[in-house]
Amino acid sequence: MTSERDRVRGTQCEGVFPPPRRSFLRAALASGIGLSLLPAAFAEEEKPGSDVRPQPGDRFVFAEGDREGELIAPADIPEGGPPIQAWPIDPKTKVVRDGSRLNQVLLLRFKPDDLDDDTRSRSADGVVVYSAICAHMGCPVTGWIEDQGMQVLKCFCHNSEYDPRREAQVVFGPAPRRLAALPVKIVDGALVAASKFIGSVVPQQQG
Numbered sequence: 565m566t567s568e569r570d571r572v573r574g575t576q577c578e579g580v581f582p583p584p585r586r587s588f589l590r591a592a593l594a595s596g597i598g599l600s601l602l603p604a605a606f607a608e609e610e611k612p613g614s615d616v617r618p619q620p621g622d623r624f625v626f627a628e629g630d631r632e633g634e635l636i637a638p639a640d641i642p643e644g645g646p647p648i649q650a651w652p653i654d655p656k657t658k659v660v661r662d663g664s665r666l667n668q669v670l671l672l673r674f675k676p677d678d679l680d681d682d683t684r685s686r687s688a689d690g691v692v693v694y695s696a697i698c699a700h701m702g703c704p705v706t707g708w709i710e711d712q713g714m715q716v717l718k719c720f721c722h723n724s725e726y727d728p729r730r731e732a733q734v735v736f737g738p739a740p741r742r743l744a745a746l747p748v749k750i751v752d753g754a755l756v757a758a759s760k761f762i763g764s765v766v767p768q769q770q771g
């Protein structure tokens with residue numbers, strides 16, 4: 565099946581649940597290293613709210629690439645994929661919720677008529693948002709595969725595939741359930757979380 569794929573985007577999984585940078589911070593503090601000697605990034609991760617799950621009203625920023633950290637507008641999301649890796653951001657405090665890898669999300673845009681009813685009800689102008697954490701063992705979902713008119717999100721750890729037009733249901737592989745969905749809406753032209761995650765972002769097994 566996979567050998568038939570005509571286009572694959574994404575990177576191989578580099579491991580399940582790598583130690584969060586937050587653990588480094590705690591270890592550094594325990595060993596007596598002063599906060600002033602730590603990179604600013606580590607101190608930033610301690611901002612209140614960075615590890616809180618996405619909240620209604622959150623916006624989104626690019627998680628990687630040339631525009632990392634910039635706000636994402638609906639027009640930035642290419643129709644038909646590939647997905648954009650993103651973090652939620654609290655628009656009031658400007659805190660990016662990157663203190664937990666379970667907060668990372670995938671933004672995609674399709675023609676609304678191509679979405680099933682439940683998926684469309686959680687979308688805004690065809691934009692859908694899902695957890696970027698595989699429901700199997702928690703690897704990041706980084707692949708985007710197009711094959712004979714079908715497009716799926718793929719986790720390379722054990723090859724689970726999810727259909728983003730149908731609630732990110734599992735269409736291949738060992739994942740036991742779909743990806744968690746984050747309903748969105750458009751407010752004054754901005755893409756905004758409409759509620760908390762629907763479904764769990766905690767994988768079935770961890771490492």
Ligand code: FES
Pocket residue numbers: 698699700701702703719720721722723724737738739
């Ligand atoms: S962790 Fe994704 S398929 Fe196993």
